Amino acid sequence: MPQNKSHHFVPQFLLRFFSVNGSSVGLYNLRSGRIVTGASLKHQACRDWFYGRDGKAEHALGQIEGGASSVLRRMIATGLPPKRYSDDHRVLATFLLIQSARTAQAAAAANEMANKVGKLMLRYTLTEPELLAVLDDLTIELTEPAAQALRPALLETPVILDLKIKLLHNVSSTPFVLGDHPAVKHNGLYNGADVSVLGLANLGLQFVMPISPEYAVVLYDEKAYSLGNPASNVVKLPSASIVMALNEFQWANALDNIYFRPGNDPPRWTPDHDRLAELRGNEQVSVWEDEVRLEGTKRAKVINVQTQRPRRALKMPLFRNRMSPPPLVNVGRLPLRDPEWALHVHRMTAALNAGVIPQEEFHVRTMPPQFLRRILRERAGTNAATTG
Known part of the structure; x- marks a missing residue:
């Protein structure tokens, strides 16, 4: 086909x-x-x-x-x-x-x-x-x-x-x-x-x-x-x-x-020419x-x-x-929401790309704790309903 x-x-x-x-x-x-x-x-x-x-x-x-x-x-x-x-x-x-x-x-x-x-x-x-x-x-x-x-x-x-x-x-x-x-x-x-x-x-x-x-x-x-x-x-x-x-x-x-x-009605909600030029730039990098x-x-x-x-x-x-935004010290130290988690995902990605861990292990090890807790709660509820 x-x-x-x-x-x-x-x-x-x-x-x-x-x-x-x-x-x-x-x-x-x-x-x-x-x-x-x-x-x-x-x-x-x-x-x-x-x-x-x-x-x-x-x-x-x-x-x-x-x-x-x-x-x-x-x-x-x-x-x-x-x-x-x-x-x-x-x-x-x-x-x-x-x-x-x-x-x-x-x-x-x-x-x-x-x-x-x-x-x-x-x-x-x-x-x-x-x-x-x-x-x-x-x-x-x-x-x-x-x-x-x-x-x-x-x-x-x-x-x-x-x-x-x-x-x-x-x-x-x-x-x-x-x-x-x-x-x-x-x-x-x-x-x-x-x-x-x-x-x-x-x-x-x-x-x-x-x-x-x-x-x-x-x-x-x-x-x-x-x-x-x-x-x-x-x-x-x-x-x-x-x-x-x-x-x-x-x-x-x-x-x-x-x-x-x-x-x-496009004319009613379209930015005027000057505003459109202000919004759009030719250089992205x-x-x-x-x-x-x-x-x-x-x-x-x-x-x-x-x-x-x-x-x-x-x-x-x-x-x-x-x-208040923390100061931008330099481009190598931009403020992160959760530096430890970001580093963990980065390391797991590097391990996956290097062939050290398989795809399935990557997904398990990069599943945030909140999602894992939800999965465990749902499984516990299913098991309780089955045994009951």
């Missing part, structure tokens, strides 16, 4: 939540400003052979999407997020993390980093003046960057399972929209920082992703922020201005298109050289790579800081 060469980097089931008829969706193209009210779902957020021709990554994504589709449908139907430390919690966290790594925008950022770092290193290794003269005219790109990002993202899921989940219920007159890079990371605790604080283990991390015009899911560091009523995992949004502020994260991070449910002192008087050059810095124009509404 021939493989499907058109690979979606935003799954069709998610786009379908923004559809009226299940087969088309509204589209705003960021390059041209063109609006299409009936764009075919089949041809949106996809590229030929985006995850490679062997079909392995596409097959793995299909399995993840199957579970995620069921979880998101339940959330929309019930108006409730998954219970904390449940299987649905884990499935949702995995999906958001994979979704943030699998898009054309993520691939473009990876290629930008490879191009800048590669050229900087070549300037030190090339000796032929003719080659150095044409270096700026060359472009260095990765082979299948999206497919290469999937395995690391999947293995890093245990790092974000401590984040609290809430569902935002939009009851305003302005709908949520969906960009083609929909799962967005932010860090309001260090808003506007000059270094990246969007690492998965960083203190203050936030995830936000719309799942329909009426709902968006957020994952966040509850030690750093409060959000809504502590007794409820649902936050109602009657304010159109708050919804528009949340939508700006989609406008800022999308590569080509913003999707919306046909029947909504900064690369520069530094000289550092090593072992007393020895000095060496190092290459610094800065990706995913918080955008100063973006402000995450609703969240209230529960703490």
Whole structure:
């Protein structure tokens, strides 16, 4: 049976939540400003052979999407997020993390980093003046960057399972929209920082992703922020201005298109030209050289790579800081939510990649204690019911 060469980097089931008829969706193209009210779902957020021709990554994504589709449908139907430390919690966290790594925008950022770092290193290794003269005219790109990002993202899921989940219920007159890079990371605790604080283990991390015009899911560091009523995992949004502020994260991070449910009125909730230019930047990766002192008087050059810095124009509404941000001492010592757990997951990942432990052992040893306690409680309840 021939493989499907058109690979979606935003799954069709998610786009379908923004559809009226299940087969088309509204589209705003960021390059041209063109609006299409009936764009075919089949041809949106996809590229030929985006995850490679062997079909392995596409097959793995299909399995993840199957579970995620069921979880998101339940959330929309019930108006409730998954219970904390449940299987649905884990499935949702995995999906958001994979979704943030699998898009054309993520691939473009990876290629930008490879191009800048590669050229900087070549300037030190090339000796032929003719080659150095044409270096700026060359472009260095990765082979299948999206497919290469999937395995690391999947293995890093245990790092974000401590984040609290809430569902935002939009009851305003302005709908949520969906960009083609929909799962967005932010860090309001260090808003506007000059270094990246969007690492998965960083203190203050936030995830936000719309799942329909009426709902968006957020994952966040509850030690750093409060959000809504502590007794409820649902936050109602009657304010159109708050919804528009949340939508700006989609406008800022999308590569080509913003999707919306046909029947909504794009001119009413589209940022004006100046605001859109402020939200969107051409450069995603900064690369520069530094000289550092090593072992007393020895000095060496190092290459610094800065990706995913918080955008100063973006402000995450609703969240209230529960703490003052600890100072950023240097890029090697950014504040982490749980340094010991992050190091443990890192060590287990290294052991798995080196073939020291099998996949099954990795999953067991990186299962957070809260999830293990839930599994043991459920097994105890099942055994009691059986023996009773």
